[in-house]
Amino acid sequence: MKNSLPKVGTIILAAGASTRMGTPKQLLQFKGRSLLRHTTEVALASVCEPMIVVLGAYAEQIHNEVNQLPVVVVENQEWHLGMGASIRVGINAPNDSSENIEAVVLLLCDQPFVCVDVVNQLVEAYHTTLQPIVASEYAGILGVPALFSRKFFSELISLNVAAGAKEVIKKYSHLVFPVSFAAGVIDIDTPQDYEQLQYSR
Numbered sequence: 001m002k003n004s005l006p007k008v009g010t011i012i013l014a015a016g017a018s019t020r021m022g023t024p025k026q027l028l029q030f031k032g033r034s035l036l037r038h039t040t041e042v043a044l045a046s047v048c049e050p051m052i053v054v055l056g057a058y059a060e061q062i063h064n065e066v067n068q069l070p071v072v073v074v075e076n077q078e079w080h081l082g083m084g085a086s087i088r089v090g091i092n093a094p095n096d097s098s099e100n101i102e103a104v105v106l107l108l109c110d111q112p113f114v115c116v117d118v119v120n121q122l123v124e125a126y127h128t129t130l131q132p133i134v135a136s137e138y139a140g141i142l143g144v145p146a147l148f149s150r151k152f153f154s155e156l157i158s159l160n161v162a163a164g165a166k167e168v169i170k171k172y173s174h175l176v177f178p179v180s181f182a183a184g185v186i187d188i189d190t191p192q193d194y195e196q197l198q199y200s201r
Contacts, residue, residue, distance in 0.1 A: 007050070008123050008147065009101045010043040011090035012036070012071075014109045015056025015079040020190045024058045027065065028194055030112045035188065036065045039109040044069065046119040048105055052093045054086045082162035091157050103149045106165050112197060113183035114145060121179050122147045131177035135169050138184035142169050142176055145184070 014036050018025040026036040033041075036053075043051045051071040055062055056079025066073060076089040087106065105122055107114060118136065122145060125134045132149040135142040143166050148156060155168055169176055188194050 007100050008048050008103045008105060008126070009050050009052065010046070010048045010105045010107055010119070011087070011093075012039055012043060012051070012053045012107045012109060013083065013086045013090065014039075014062065015054050015059075015076045015086040015089075016083075017057035017080065021188070021194070022191065024062060025188055025194075026058070026062050026109050028188065030197065034065050035112060036062060036109045038112065039107055039114060040066050040069055040071060042114055042116055042119060043105075043107060044071070045116045046105075047123050048119060050101075052090050054090045054093075056080075056086060078161065082160075083164040084159035084161040087159060087165060088157050088161075091153050101150065103147050104153075105145055105147045107145050108187070110188045111145070111184055111186065112188060113186055114181075118145060118179070118181050118184075125177050125179050129177045131175060133169060133172055133176045134179055135176050136181035136184045137178035138181050142166075142173070142178055143184065145181070 014026045027034045030038060053066050053071050053073045054076050056076040059075050072093055074089055074093045076086045078085045103126060105119055122134045126147050132151055135146040146165055188197060
């Protein structure tokens with residue numbers, strides 16, 4: 001069952017050019033579906049709504065992975081400038097529920113072990129601890145997936161375009177509640193990463 005009002009939405013950041021991979025990593029297959037499709041289905045199965053997917057490089061090629069799903073797809077025309085540009089587009093994305101969104105969970109499609117439980121734990125921790133930022137903890141760092149309350153939307157929108165959400169997490173570390181996600185340390189950036197993932201299935 002989805003949350004009653006107020007809502008926690010999700011923004012899936014999938015605009016990157018995958019330069020180190022050499023091919024769109026959003027489309028890499030993992031357990032019978034693409035990394036983007038996996039992440040989107042995780043978000044849809046979670047307590048969150050609405051879902052926003054930010055595309056950029058390869059948008060036309062990638063769009064088919066999500067265009068049949070109940071998500072809002074937006075395109076970051078300035079994807080080449082960095083993660084901050086995509087976060088801005090996601091936060092500003094028009095949708096029918098914008099006014100009722102209390103917080104958002106930022107997701108990346110290159111963390112293959114993200115799951116519904118991780119997303120739901122972030123939301124549950126937000127409601128129970130009342131901390132305005134809830135971040136995943138892995139390998140001694142705090143990062144995404146991470147939840148940000150509405151009070152940080154303006155901060156996320158004004159991020160340096162080359163920066164990511166970790167900059168906000170670091171700046172406001174005293175307001176962050178950590179949720180353990182050990183497998184979050186695994187992300188897929190290079191062909192070697194992807195090859196190692198095949199052996200870890």
